[in-house]
Amino acid sequence: MTQAPSRTALLDDPQLRPFLPLLFIAWSDGDLEPAEFAAFEDHIKEMxxxxxxxxxxxxxxxxPKQPPSHKEMDTLFETIGKVASNLDVDHQRDLVELGMSFAPMGxxxxxxxRALVQLEEAICGSLGPAEPLLRRVRAGRELGQEVTASGVSVPPPFxxxxxxxxxxxxxxxxxxEVRRFLDDPEKRAYGLPVKDYRAKVAGWLEALADAGLGTRAYPGVTSEEKDLNAFVATFETLAMGDLSLLVRFGVQFGLFGGSIFFLGTDAQRREHLARxxxxxxxxxxxxxxxxxxxDVQSLETEAHWDAATRTFVIHTPSESSRKDWVGGAAQHARMATxxxxxxxxxEKQGIHAFLVPIRxxxxxxxxxxxxxDSGHKMGLNGVDNGRLWFDHVRVPESAMLGRFARMxxxxxxESPIDNPKRRFFTMLGTLVGGRVSVASASVTAAKVGLAIAVRYATARRQFGSDDGVEMPLLAYPTHQRRLLPKLATTYVLSFAVAGLRRRFASDQRASLEASARGDRTIPDTRETxxxxxxxxxxxxxxxxxxxxxxxQACxxxxxxxxxxxxxxRADVDVFTTFEGDNTVLLQLVAKSLLAGFKKRFESNALAGVVRQVMSKAHTAVTEKNVIVVRRTDSEHLRDRGFHLAALxxxxERLLETVSGRLRKRLAAKKDPQEAMLDVQEHLVALALAHADRIALSWFDEGATSCxxxxxRxxxxKLGALHALTLLRRDATFYIQEGYFDSHxxxxxxxxxxxxxxxxxxxxVALVDAFGIPDATLAAPIAFMDPAHPRWP
Structure with missing residues (x-):
């Protein structure tokens, strides 16, 4: 019930201050009974x-007929906080003594x-300890937050x-636009039978298509977009919701449609993409x-050209050649790339893509x-992953995607690229958008997890001091260490994937513009x-x-x-496998670093790598500075220039040492493939170091431009926490290198x-800035703080 404004306006009356703690505890304890109010009426006459x-x-x-609202209780508590700001609340345990501390001089x-004692006995049944109130005061001090009567509130510092x-x-x-689509409780499902789950996801996918979100995948064909920036941003934001829907969206519009968009002719695009x-x-x-x-280059599935009928014959000759983990193949798909x-x-012409009707x-x-059907999986059971076999299936000449080849x-x-290996990797390079999308979606999944865990850690209390005062989970340094470095890294990677998305979109825009001009030159995208x-x-x-x-933190x-x-957790796990196993990808990255991007980014380009390694003695390693090695002031430790130089x-040091190890083996006439296997873990470490450095570099660009x-x-602060976490993770390396010491x-x-x-x-403000809709976040533990409007 709405109260008269005079009730809160009178809180500043000095004579009322001693009663404020008692008022707060009285209403926190529960509604006042009429008998208690009658007793109060009697006692007030004695004042x-x-x-x-x-x-x-x-x-x-x-x-008792007009209990205070949450807002009025918050105002009451704010007033208490102002009065108590100079008090040592840790030593005030009795309501009467605490109230006396609030009494003005004179x-x-x-x-x-006497009045406080009488009121405490009459109204509150001898409440005695002030712990319910002091607990909130201490919690606010521990977190550096203001705390309201209705719970822990985090006034955003920005x-x-x-x-x-x-x-x-x-x-x-x-x-x-994607957030509005997701902000619907009906777009949340768990615990459903696989059949029902798949049907629900299929319905959501239809709704996405009806909303026109799939058209963004084909700029210049089905949309007015100039590049794929909007499509990847759509995919990234969809990852706030159900990840089975995300995968179905990616397979239909990104992989299946994308294969035609990038590998097909203009005629093939016009024929298929709108549908x-x-x-x-x-x-x-x-x-x-x-x-x-x-190892895509070694695929066993065969395509034989039948010149007499001008058809291709598609065949899987063995069980090991069956197409596996194909999203949509078990139930919904009618055509496969x-x-x-x-x-x-x-003559063998290498790997090519064909449009094959299957239903x-x-x-x-x-x-x-x-x-x-692939069967029940660890996660993503709303996706109908399946297996496909082809027994000499004939498809017309137009089925071969013809941007890079034709009959x-x-x-x-005939092909504009004579070398079959180069042709193959050029085709694969056009499909790099899948990796860009998975990277972006992975960061979004981390955002969802952090939004739930951080909100819960602010509202949930447990343990504390010997006097029984409980603290929010996030007040504990151990809990901070579990979540805050991850939050910092998520911010860094959010900027990093944005930089990657822009670079990818720029490459694809240049490629499409060249194609529109009739330029058959293949853009160099291997660095991207x-x-x-x-x-x-x-x-x-x-x-x-x-x-x-x-x-675990929850x-x-x-x-x-x-x-x-x-x-x-179950759904996101396979992201480490999607679009290439991570360990395999990192070895490809390392080989590209060894080759200095002078050869095509490919898994088997050992000859180019060998030539580059043998011709270069070492890389230019950053010079170590004795003063920097020992400098420990806060300004230096938080300086991103220091972080980037260290990364x-x-x-560069890992690149130099792995080159030296390879050079030694190759000079001894060891087989190049065996030499690579000898240093495989070193290669992975190099690639991860490269990834860490480019991620922070792109974060630096974004943060600096704010x-x-x-x-900013x-x-x-977030960038510094992320970077220092990395440097401490690899402290053994840096100390051994003399880059910094143990101090x-x-x-x-x-x-x-x-x-x-x-x-x-x-x-809380940092996770709220992710903009995850309440209905999408969904977890009840994310809404335990009444400061959030959807708190149950």
Whole structure:
């Protein structure tokens, strides 16, 4: 019930102050009974020294027919906080004594003490200890937050909407459209039977298509977009919701439709893409085989050109050649992009992509096509992953995606790229968007987990001092260490994948513009491909580790499906495998670094790597500075220039040492492949060091360009916590190298502790800036703080 404004206005009356703690505890303890109010009426007559205004205020605050609202209780508590700001609340344990501490100078202390004792006994049944109130006061001091009567409240130390705008970047409108789509309780499901779950996800996908979100995948064909920036941002934001829907969206519009967009001719785009964008032609992407996953160049599926009929014959000759883990193949897809080794006459032309119908309009499998269900999985059971076999299936000449290859009128094979290996990797390079998308989605999954865990850690209390005062979980340094470095890294990677997305979109825009001009020159995108592989590995591992840490940090509540974390953890795990196994990708990144990007970014380009390694004695390693080695002041330890220099030193030093190891083996005439296997773990370490460095570099670009000084200050703290966490993780390397000593490592540890304490009061605001809709976040434990409007 709305109260008269005079009730809160009178809180500043000095005579009322001694009663404030008692008023708060009285209403926190429960509603006042009529008998208690009657007793109060009797006692108030024995307080003739009260001024009329103070008497009216007491009567208003203790009226059982008009209990105070949450807002009024918050105002009451804020007033208590102001009065108590100079008091040692840790030594005030009795309500009467605490109230006496609030009494202004010159007031009749004996009368006030007697009144407080009488009121405590009459109204509160001898409440005695002031712990319910002091607990909240201490909690606020521990977190550096204000705490309200209705719970822990975190007044944002910065404008959350502005931070969200910084994170959303130039795709804010696109992201908001996706958020509106997701902000619906009906788009949340868990615990359903597989059949029902798949049906629900299929319905959501239709709704996405109806909303036109799939058209963004084909700029210049089905949309007015100039590049794929909007599509990748759409995919990234969809990861706030159900990840099975995300995968179905990615398979239909990104992989299946994307294969035609990038590898097809203009005629093939016109024929298929509009229908794919409207979901009138559901499809799938059949590349990996059970016997050949990452080694795409060695796929066994065959495509034979039959010159007499001008058809291709698609065939899986063995069980190991079956197409596996094909999203959509088990139930929904009617056409597949099938990657197969093409043979024309007696010549092998390498891997090519073919459009192969697999089901009719009624969903029945077509002749000579066999499909199976992959079965129940660890996660993503809303996706109908399946297996495909082809028994000499004939498809027309137009089925071969023809951007890089075609059959001439006289039945000869023709390609603008003569070298089959180069042609193959050029084709694969056009599909790098999948890795960009998975990297982006992995960061979003980490954001969801952190939003749940950080909010819960602010509201949930346990243990504390010997006097029984409980503290919020986030007040504990151990809990801060579990979540805040992950939060910092998530911010860093959010800027990093934004930089990657822009670079990818720029490359694709240049390629499309060249194609439109009739320019057959293939743009050099191998550096972007390496960046995408590196960040995909870094981001997907971070997503898995972060969600798992968030689940554990929420204790038993994190194990409940209703709180999203179990399903999120299971769903995100496969991101480390999607679009290439992370360990394999990192070896490709390392080989590209060894080759200095002088040869095509490819898994088997050992000759180019060998030549580059043998011709170069060492890399230019950053010079070590004795003063920098020992410098431990806070300004230096938080300086991003220092962080970037250290990460670059590690990357270049690893490049130098792995080159030396390879050079030694190659000089001894060891087989290049064996030499690579000898240093495999070294290669992975090099690639991760490269990924760490480029991620922080792109974060630096984004943070430095932020125009809001206050926000930039918070971003600097996040960047420093992330970087110092990395440097401490690899402290053994740096100490052995003499880059810094053990004293500096100790100073870094202390600095990370200071940064975590500084970031703790902003933790909720930082996760709120992710802009995850309430209905999408969904977890009840994320809404235990009444400051959030959807608190149950």
């Amino acid at each position: 003739p020294w009260l001024r009329p205004a103070a008497r009216i205020a007491l009567q208003a605050w203790l009226d 007031t009749p202390s004996d009368d006030i003490r 404008d959350v909407a502005t931070m969200r705008a910084v994170l959303d970047g130039d795709q804010a409108k696109v992201r908001d 794919i964008a409207r979901l009138e032609l559901p499809g799938c992407f059949a590349m990996s085989e059970v016997g050949h996953g990452s 099938v990657f197969a080794n093409l043979t024309v006459g007696s 009719d309009a009624e969903g029945e499998l077509l002749p000579n096509v066999r499909a199976g 001439t009128e006289d039945g000869r094979y 491909e390496a960046f995408a592989a590196a960040l995909k590995a870094l981001a997907s591992w971070h997503g898995v580790e972060t969600v798992e840490q968030c689940r 204790g038993g509540q994190g194990y409940l499906s209703v709180n999203r974390l179990p399903e999120l 670059r030193y590690r990357e 125009q809001d000084d206050a926000l 200050g918070w971003l600097d 500096k490592e100790s100073a870094m540890r202390e600095e990370t502790e200071r940064l975590m304490k500084e970031l703790t009061p902003a933790a």
